[in-house]
Amino acid sequence: MKIIVDTTEAISALAAKRYVRLLRSRPNAVLGFATGSTPLGLYAELVRLCDAGEISFRDAMSFNLDEYVGLDGSHEQSYRWFMDHYLFEKIDIDRARTHVPSGLDTDSATAEAYDQAIISTGGIDLQLLGIGNNGHIGFNEPGTPFGSRTHMVELTDSTRQANRRFFKSLDEVPTHAVTMGIRTVMNARSIILMALGTAKADIIRKTVQGEVTEEVPASILQLHPSVEVYLDYQAASLL
Numbered sequence: 001m002k003i004i005v006d007t008t009e010a011i012s013a014l015a016a017k018r019y020v021r022l023l024r025s026r027p028n029a030v031l032g033f034a035t036g037s038t039p040l041g042l043y044a045e046l047v048r049l050c051d052a053g054e055i056s057f058r059d060a061m062s063f064n065l066d067e068y069v070g071l072d073g074s075h076e077q078s079y080r081w082f083m084d085h086y087l088f089e090k091i092d093i094d095r096a097r098t099h100v101p102s103g104l105d106t107d108s109a110t111a112e113a114y115d116q117a118i119i120s121t122g123g124i125d126l127q128l129l130g131i132g133n134n135g136h137i138g139f140n141e142p143g144t145p146f147g148s149r150t151h152m153v154e155l156t157d158s159t160r161q162a163n164r165r166f167f168k169s170l171d172e173v174p175t176h177a178v179t180m181g182i183r184t185v186m187n188a189r190s191i192i193l194m195a196l197g198t199a200k201a202d203i204i205r206k207t208v209q210g211e212v213t214e215e216v217p218a219s220i221l222q223l224h225p226s227v228e229v230y231l232d233y234q235a236a237s238l239l
């Protein structure tokens with residue numbers, strides 16, 4: 001694992017440079033994207049670079065990690081809406097080449113088809129990950145088998161509480177999600193894990209320096225050959 005630590009302001013710009021390098025050498029790269037608060041600065045920087053003509057997503061393709069069950073893509077808390085709003089509508093990517101798991105069609109054949117679609121592109125070149133306070137990646141909560149592929153999950157209380165801030169009340173936070181599995185994520189050729197803020201410091205320590213265990217899903221990343229961990233000073237404070 002390569003650990004990159006900088007200020008909260010600088011870390012998104014550093015991560016964005018990774019995309020500039022990748023897309024210059026491989027314009028048709030397959031990108032794995034994440035939602036949540038953490039990538040917002042990175043996405044804003046990618047929009048800026050695209051506007052400035054320094055990066056182009058014209059030939060790229062994308063697959064998102066996860067989606068809430070029960071929300072369709074026009075719902076403002078759906079991850080499809082999030083991606084369209086914060087990134088896809090603001091860069092030159094072809095929306096038809098962007099993929100987010102369906103929150104409505106949740107049977108196992110559809111989940112399997114998502115993995116197959118990724119495989120048929122030749123696989124994800126660069127997968128972006130945030131991390132939950134409990135170590136989840138995607139919505140793979142503690143205890144998820146490392147061999148899992150795209151599947152439906154029940155969200156833990158702590159994850160629903162953490163994401164409550166985006167909804168009017170806890171009752172409105174979906175109870176289930178569809179997520180790429182841990183195997184799906186580990187199949188990516190390279191991975192970026194981003195974490196910002198003191199609240200992530202403890203789980204980052206466990207992820208980077210702790211035991212590799214299904215109780216800390218992100219700890220599996222220690223076994224991946226190409227992972228970069230982008231942290232601000234706060235998230236890195238316990239390393």
Ligand code: F6R
Binds near residue numbers: 038066132139
């Ligand atoms: C989002 C995702 C989640 C988040 C994680 C951190 O697509 O898969 O694993 O990355 O919950 O969320 P934030 O960035 O809001 O702290």
